[in-house]
Amino acid sequence: MLTAQILAVAIFVIMFGVMISEKIEKHWVTLGAGVLTIILVFGVAMQSRDALFETLNLKGIITKDFWITSGEGGESSTGINWATIIFLGGMMIMVEGMAKAGFFRWLCLKLAKLVNYKPIPLFLTFMIMSAVLSMFIDSxxxxxxxxxxxxxxAKLLKIDPVPMILAEVFCANLGGSATMCGDPPNIIIGTGLGYSFFDFLTNTGVIAGICLVFIILYYYIIFRKAILPKAGEKIDFSTIPNPSDAIESKKDFTISCVIFAIAVVLLVTHSMTGLTVAFIGTFIAIITLITAGKNVLIILKKVDYQTLIFFTGLFIVVGGLEQTGILEAIASFIGKISGGNIYIMVAVIMWISAIASAFVDNIPFAATMLPIIKSLAGTNSPMLSCLAWTLSIGTDICGSATPIGASANVVGTSIAAKKGYPIGWGKYCKSAAPATVIVITVSMIYVFIRYCGGVEV
Amino acid sequence: MEQFIISVGREFGSGGRHIAEELGKRFNIPVYNRHLITEIAEKTGLAHEEIEKYNESPKSKLLSRTVRGYSNSIEDNIAEMQFEFIREKAQSGESFVVLGRCSESKLKGHPALISLFVLADMDAKIKRIMELYELSEDKAKAFIDKKDRKRKRYHNYHCSSHWGDSRLYDLSINSTRLGIDGTIDHLESYIRARIRK
Structure with a gap:
């Protein structure tokens, strides 16, 4: 087993190193590492067919529970998390359909018009919109x-867009943490532990809501002067684009709004209907494609298959660590250093998640940590949920601290730079790092008060 | 050949910049080096110094990440803007000289492209840099090494080919052999022959 463990850890570490170097695209890196795990760890070192099949997890897809479950926890929890991959694929197809119809641009322009293009209300509205949209759509x-x-x-209104973008990115990450489908780590945690959309909404959703109030206040205080136009600047309101111009086809726009509404309803009610996220993703994808008409191929071509491949490879590599007992050993180490104290465990997981997510992709981190917290909690269900919400908040929100901590940060800073507003590490962290500290502190206090008291270790 | 684009890659201290500027004068076409920075500054509203700071610089791999083709690295974004700019210029039918910016790779396959690489003996490069920057021999050597390392990393990150590899260019020339002026004369006749063809 020792050889298998060494190989599994080596593959994991090399995978991370190559991903950071960006020499090879990361989906090929995880897929290659996954293939190596199958050959070297499961094949050569362990010679275990069971470990391989458990990790590939293909049997689960053909069971009824994978699509419709009568209770909680019907979905897979080890190896490749197909529910996550299918759901993400389905949502990607829906989002492509919405983007093609002009939904997002219309929504932004409409809200801007509703607040009469006034900088402060615009700033606050876009922050809230960013958080709310990210609850259902990837950030x-x-x-x-x-x-x-x-x-x-901002160019037309003669204001600086950088503070707005920084605040929007932070709120997108915060909003994503509120629901099961908002951020990939939550989908991994939710499907891995059999939690519902509603479970997330009433736990991480509440934490995110409280944090959002603090964050809006914080960004308002630090940026209220920076986003005002310079005195004497004349604004020509006639140049501002009309929201209706964003809509290419009214029919497509209406259809995409209806599909989005159906997706939200299905997700909110899935613990009642028993429909799993894999079912919802597939259903939403099918109705998007059926109603897309001649645009089917355009939508399908735009789907981010690289992310889906990335997930598949990643789950196999993490499966290697799991099957060889490495993650169990890490869990027992965390258990030991915390001395069985739930408060210390929460603090350790929250801060490790926070620090790691600020510098590396939070998806592999969450996928690796999930089996660890499962092993730590064992059959102690209150402890498991306490640690799960801690992990979720830690990985989702704490990625906001640096420009590379979360995908939304990278995309936001990249778009700003391309348009002539470069945001370096200093400028980014100056506002985002204190905001992250506020959010971690508020979340940790909330987790201590709401969950830790009721956990017997 | 109605349109011609002269791409000049160069080692630091080889006189490549001077050669590019001189070729621009002889053929009466714009040279995109400083001018490239000015054009991007005008287009984006970015400060001149800001672009200069990140110009032809490799990014820090530890401090940057790429997601779906979007990079947080300012170096990457400035580089992409420059690549886009030279592609647009090439597409417009304009003739010009472009210094560095991976232009030999970014415009590869363009029928008007004439790609050159200027190198020089280390002794000659040191002498030139000592005079230009008033540096001691050791400092000049260290400066050349640093600049070339940076150019190499920048080039090899943005292209699949290797900086300075002779297979990448139509013509690689050592400016020490004929001297800077002799090299310019030689390159001029080569370019004229290419244009006539």
Missing amino acids: ITVILFLAAVTIEL
Whole structure:
């Protein structure tokens, strides 16, 4: 087993190193590492067919529970998390359909018009919109459209778009943490532990809501002067684009709004209906493609298959660590250093997640940590949920601290730079790092008060 | 050949910049080096110094990340803007000289492209840099090494080919052999022959 463990860790570490070097695209890196795990760890070192099949996890897809479950926890929890991959694929197809119809640009322009293009209300509205949209749609897409419209409007309104983009990115990450489908780590945690959309909303959703109030206040205080136009600047309101111009086809626009509404309803009610996220993703993808008409191929071509491949490879590599007992050993180490004290465990997981997520991709981190917290909690369900919410908040929100901590940050800063507003590490961290500290502190206090008291270790 | 684009890659201290500028004068076409920075500054509203700071600089791999083709690295974004700019210029039918910016790779396959690489003996490069920057021999050597390392990293990050590899260019020339002026004369006749063809 020792050889298998060494190989599994070596593959994991090399995978991370190559991913950071960006020499090879990261989906090929994880897929290659996954293939190496199958050959070297499961094949050569362990010679275990069971470990391989458990990690590939293909049997789960053909069971009824994978699509419709009568209770909680029907979905897979080890190896490749197909529910996550299928759901993400489905949502990507829906989002492409919405983008094609002009939904996001229309929404941004409409809200801007509603607040009469006044800088402060615009700033606050875009922050809230960023958080709310990210609850249902991946934060990359939200920031892709929001940052572009923010810069376009800021140029016309003669205001600095950088503070707005920084605040929007932070709120997108915060909003993503509120729901099961908002951020990939939550989908991994939710499907891995059998939690519902509603479970997330009533736990991480509440934490995110409280943090959002603090964050809006914080960004308002630090940026209220920076986003005002210089005195004497004349603004020509006739040059501001009309929201209706964003809509290419009214029919497509209406259809995409209806599909989005159906997706939200299905997600909110899935613990009642028993429909799993894999079912919802597939259903939403099918109705998007059926209603897309001649645009089917355009939508399918735009789907981010690289991310789906990335997930598949990643789950196999993490499966290697799991099957060889490495993650169990890490869990027992965390258990030991915390001396069985839940408060210390929460603090350790929160801060490790926070620091790691600020510098590396939070998806592999969450996928690796999930089996660790499962092993730590064992059959102690209150402890498991306490650690799960801690992990979720830690990985989702703390990626906001640096320009590379979360995908939305990278996309937001990249769009700003391309349009002539470069945001370096200093400028980014100056506002985002204190905001992250506020959010971690508030979240940790909340977790201590709400969950830790009721956990018997 | 109605349109011609002269791409000049160069080692630091080889006189490549001077050669590019001189070729621009002889053929009466713009040279995109400083001018490239000015054009991007005008287009984006970015400060001149800001672009200069990140110009032809490799990014820090530890401090940057790319997501779906979007990079947080300012170096990457400035580089992309410059590549886009030279592609647009090439597409417009304009003739010009472009210094560095991976132009030999970014415009590869363009029928008007004439790609050159200027190198020189280390002794000659040191002498030139000592005179230009008023540096001691050791400092000049260290400065050349640093600049060339930076150019190499920048080039090899943005292109799949290797900086200075003779297979990448139509003509690689050592400016020490004929001297800077002799090299310019030689390159001029080569370019004229290419244009006539």
